[in-house]
Amino acid sequence: MRYVSVPWTITIAHLSIILLLPIAALALRATSLSPAEFWQLATTPIALSTYSITFGTAIVAAVINGFGGTLTAWVLVRYEFPFKRVLDAVIDLPFALPTAVAGLTLATIYSQTGWIGRYFAPFGIQVSFSRIGVAVAMVFISVPFVVRTVQPVLQELEHTLEEAAWSLGASQWQTFWRVLLPPIVPAILTGVTQAFARAVGEYGSVVIIASNVPFKDMIAPVLVFQRLEQADIPGATVIGVVLLLISLVLLLIINLLQAWGRRYDG
Known part of the structure; x- marks a missing residue:
């Protein structure tokens, strides 16, 4: 028991210092406000x-990644093509790339004169420094969550299931809809939820590609930073608590989806 208690002590101390104490400090700061004051600042x-x-x-970014990320995972698992390993490695780039660098890159190529943005400019569509740019940044930083969640599930699917369905007269669409899709639905939902949670908390890339104009494309994390710059600690705390509560709900949903996926596999 003496040897078992050491890992437990280290684990509890680590989680307390890194996670529990900061969250508790934020919650205690919020409790210094009355419910009426909290509601007034939050609304x-x-x-x-x-x-x-x-x-x-x-939500828009998560849905886009739900379709695009699942398709990307399918291509990486089911097809062989040149530079496949390069593409597979690039999927993880948003994990390693500093978000400020990502925002600067996206703002440059999606500007009115950028490599991609100049093709939208003739139609009056402005990507950088608009809400569309916010969505582009959120899609960029959250796409790996869907791909890396769905990819292992696709790799574990038995090809014999498809062959059996075809031998029984099922079309390719029926095989996909009835045989292939049900096992990967929990993984898709989990990846989409993780991508949504990641997009909600993004700051570095969004603050660069957006104009950060109130009521136009300003996101909640940017508002928290502005409140801190104005020395409005209560206002920043309240918005932070709201985001924290929503994040906790999202984590609960992720755990429920993962549990559902394990029951389905079982």
Whole structure:
């Protein structure tokens, strides 16, 4: 028991210092406000606008990654092509690339004169420094979560299941819809939820590619930073607590989806 207690002590101390104490400090700071004050700060017009932009754009980015990330995982697993390993490695680039560098790169290529943005300019579509740019940044930084969640599940699928379905007269669409899709749905939902949670908390790339104008494309993390710059600690704390509570709910959803996936596999 003496040897077992050492890992437990280190684990509890590590989690307390890194996770529990900062969260507790934020919660205690919020409890210094009355419920009426908390509600007033959490529901100001600019705060509600940032919530809408943050979560609405994150949902759009997560849905896009749900389709695109699943298709990318399918191609990486089922097809052989030149530079496949290079593409597989590039998928993890958003994990390693500093978010500020990602934002600068995206803002440059999606600007009115950028490599990609100049093709949208004739149609009056502005990507950089707009809400579309926020969505682009969120898609960029969250796509690996879907790909890396779905990819292992696809690798474990038995090809014999497809062959059996075909031998029984099923079409390719019926095989995909009834045989291949059900086992990967939990993984897709988990990846989409993780991508959504990651997009909600993104700051570095979004603050560069967006114009950060209130009621236009300002997200909640940027508002927190602005409150801190204005020495409005209560305002920043309240918005931080709101984001924290929503993040905890998302983590609960992720755990439920993973449990559902394990029951399905079982």
